Amino acid sequence: MIVLPLAATKEREPYHPALAYNVIPVATPTHDQDCDDKQSLLDTIMSNILWAAVPKHRRSPTKRLIRRNGYTYVRDFMTPKKNIVACLECGHYHERHTICGNCYEKVKEETETMREAMGEDTRLYNQPKSEVVFVYENEKPEDENKFIVEVDKPRPEWFSHSLLTKAKTR
């Protein structure tokens, strides 16, 4: 709606309404906002530079050497172990919480021969349905109902007799 001025009318009114538009007035840019958009010369130059990471503190020689050579490896392998004991049976050294490696090697070897005597088919595919008993040379099985495996060699003596006999009795 357009309201015309009333100048044409003969009787002029002392206060006439101002011009009005049939649209909502939009806020126009003000003087203050123009000032904010302006950048200083220094900012325009510096904005194009990519900031690189640089060390903030000096690295001490200790830190530098630890970083290069490592610390955990040194600690694990070069500090003396205090948990090493001698095996009561064979005298070989081993760590306190582990079993003796030398004794276990013998057990492993013997176990391997026993496994071979048992046979691959029995061991891997048809497990016996009763307890397994290993019978060495010159031995008789106690219970005939059990699954008997014969080993073609005398029963191993883990320790020599000379170790067990006293010196006086010789």
Add this chain to the structure above:
Amino acid sequence: MLRFRYRFRQRNLPSAEGTGSGPAGRISKMRKLVTALIRHERIEGKHPYLDEARGYAERLIDEAVRNGDQHKPTMEIANYWLLEKDLLHKLFKVLVPRYENASTSYTKMWNLPTVYPGGGYHMALLELRNNPWPDVIPQQREVKNNLINVLIKAAKEDHEKNQQLTEHKQSEFTDQSTDTGTTTSQSP
């Protein structure tokens, strides 16, 4: 009922069967280890894996011992955990009679000696009790007559004797002092 010291929380073992195998890989690995243990009765491996499989094996044997082979759920559990089916017979016909009256755990675990430089793993040995293989640690010899033990025993006896003597002397001394104390207090 587990009769050994076990971990409160399970190990997730994220790379049990290669990286990214996840929980399914873990369970698959556990089944393989339990099957191997029941078959061979003594297995070697990485400590955390065996320690984890130990609980499952113990539980499986325990269920079999308590419920027998006529119990359907127990049979299903055994069928799930034993991948090779000839071991079902072994579980119910060999292991159940063996552990019927057991008062200890059904399995045993040992730490294997560390190898240097090694693969960075603690290796272990897991075995069923009363298995047919030779003992991991042979029966200990009698060390009573070793020279050091004889000397220590003699020193101990000496020490005890001396202690008794000193105690006797001290008691005599204290008796005298109390007597004198009473006499002095009564005199005035």
